[in-house]
Every structure is written in structure tokens, then in C-alpha cells.
Amino acid sequence: MTHLTLETLVSLREAGSEPGAAAAREHLDGCSECRAEMERLHQRVARLKALPALCPGRDQWPRVATRVLAERRWRRTRFAGLAGLAIAASVAMAIVVSGTPRASATAREEIAAAMERSQALESALDQYEPERRMIDGRTAGLAQGLEDRIAAVDQELEMAEMLQQQSREEQLLKLWRERVGLLDALVDVHVTRASNVGL
């Protein structure tokens, strides 16, 4: 008599109906050896569930709490910086309306467009919730690198506010474009690559 393989017995524990499951169940009902093997399987799983819980050697909460606080600070700084820039941009826009050179007006329009694009990308990234998705190590490293560069650009954006008007506009435009490029890459890394990852 051909007995059921362990693979078949493992699959028979599932509620679904695999091809050949009915015949396998029929065999199981009439075969004491296969029933004994199934019982050993059940016992093995029960023993796995009964293994003692392993406990961490060190209290990890202080480290988690420190990271949570650091993240909150970072977010506050980042958003405060962006809000300040938005205000600065709108004030500068008002100056443009009152009569500054055409080149400067164009630069302001481009800065405003880049800021809008940046916000749209941030919003898209938030909705995608990359932190809750699986990515491979290489992609995670890539995403972390981009995050770090965006943080660096944000710092430069804050510093650029202190420059003279002419060079400030040029610098702001350059940085906002760079930020949009980095965010675009980050969205691409999360959305495109994460769906093609395997172990």
C-alpha cells in the first residue's frame, strides 16, 4: 500500500480543498499508519506551540523612547523649516508683483511650482506608508540614503534663507529642484522596487 507523504499530511491540515485532498482524506480514514503519522505531526506542532517564551536580555525601551523623541524633534524641525520657507516665498512673491525683474519673477514661479510638487510627493509617500511594507536590504539602504540626503537639503534650504535676494532665489530654486528629484527617486524606490522584491 502506498502511504501518504508528509507533504500531503501537512497540506491536509489546511481547511481548503487541494487537488486530490478528498482521496487523501479517504486514505487517511482507512490507514492506521498514516493516521499515526498525522498524529505525530499534530504532536510536533503542539510541542512547538508549547516551547517556552524567550525573553530579551536587556530592556530595549530606553532605546526605543530615545528614537521616538529624536524622530519627533526631527519632524518638527523639518516642518517648521518648510513652513518658514513657504512664508518667505509668499513674501517674496508679493515683492515680485510690485515690480521686480522678469527673471526674478520666473524664478519665484519655478520655486513655487517645485514646492508644490515636493508637497505632492511627500503626500504620496505618506499615503503609501513605506514603513509598513517589505523591501529588501539593498532597497532599504537606498531609501535610507535618499532620506538622509533630503534631510541635508532641508537644512541647506533653511540656511539659504539668509542669503542676499539674488543668490537666495538661485539657491532656493536649485535646492527645491534637488529636493523634488530626491523625493521622486524615493517614491520610485518604494513604489516600484518594493513590489518586485523576493527573499
Next chain:
Amino acid sequence: MDSYLLADADSVLARARAGDSAALETLYRAFEVPVYNLARRICRTAEDAEDVLQETFFEVCRSIGRYREEGSLWGWVRTIAASKALMRLRRNKYRETEILNDEVTGQRREDNHLRMDLEAALERLSETARAVVWLHDVEGYTHEEIASMMGKTPSFSKSQLARAHVRLRRWLGEEVA
């Protein structure tokens, strides 16, 4: 595993969502052991499991506002922990030596003479196989859920589980002649 309950859960949850550090720590204390246990069963080293524990609760603290209460809180935390542990496996890219030994070379070595205890046998499985066994047989995830977390197919999860049981049976000395 849903028996990991919080006393005064609604209040703790509300305060945690508002960013109350004491409430977040209460969540950590409630789920610290089951999260670490899950991570330790999947990861190769205690250090990796401690990192997963940290990563999991960092994520819990960041995302608690997004918890919709559609399932149990433990179920939500556990899924984050499982994802972090599997991500750690990918990052470390451990060599699956046991599979190489058994499947590529076709050698069974002295396995037929082994009689390990369950802890040792579980530890000896490849990282992927051990993760599937633990997530399916102990934590109760379906093959579809495991496949989704691993970025693989349900068939992959099923075959990993079946092969793992063949090996466990052999190493535990449960094979019938």
C-alpha cells in the same frame, strides 16, 4: 496569542495615540516578550531579535494613530514584528546552509542518526523554513499571509513548511522505518 491583553486598553490606546510616553511604554511592556519571542524564533541571533524588538516598537509608536482597531492590537503589533523580522532576514542574507547540504549536494550526511531536541532542530532549519514553520504552525498565519509578508507565493510557503516538517521529523528521530 490574543491573550496578551492590556488592562484599561481603551484608555492606554487613546493616550498612546496622543503621544503620551507613559502609555507607549505600557504598550511596550505588554507586548515586549511575545514580540521578542517571535523575533528570536525567526532571527539567527539574540542581537538581531533585540534589533527587531526595537524596530517593531519604534514603528508601533510612530504608527499607533493609524491602528484602526479592525483586528486585535496584538495582531497588529505581531504583523509589524513579523515584517521587521523577515526584513532582517533579507538584510542579513544568511546562507541557507542546511538547504545547500540537503538539496544541492543530495547528501543527507549523518542526519538519520541524529536525535535532537525540538529547540535544536528548530534552530537547525534554514532561516526561511524556520520563519514559515513559526509563522504558520505557532502564530497561525495562513500561507497567503506568509507569502504576502515574504514577497513569495503561497506555494512557496507550503513547500517550505512541508520540507521543514520532513527535516524536523528526521532530526527528532520520529521517522518510522
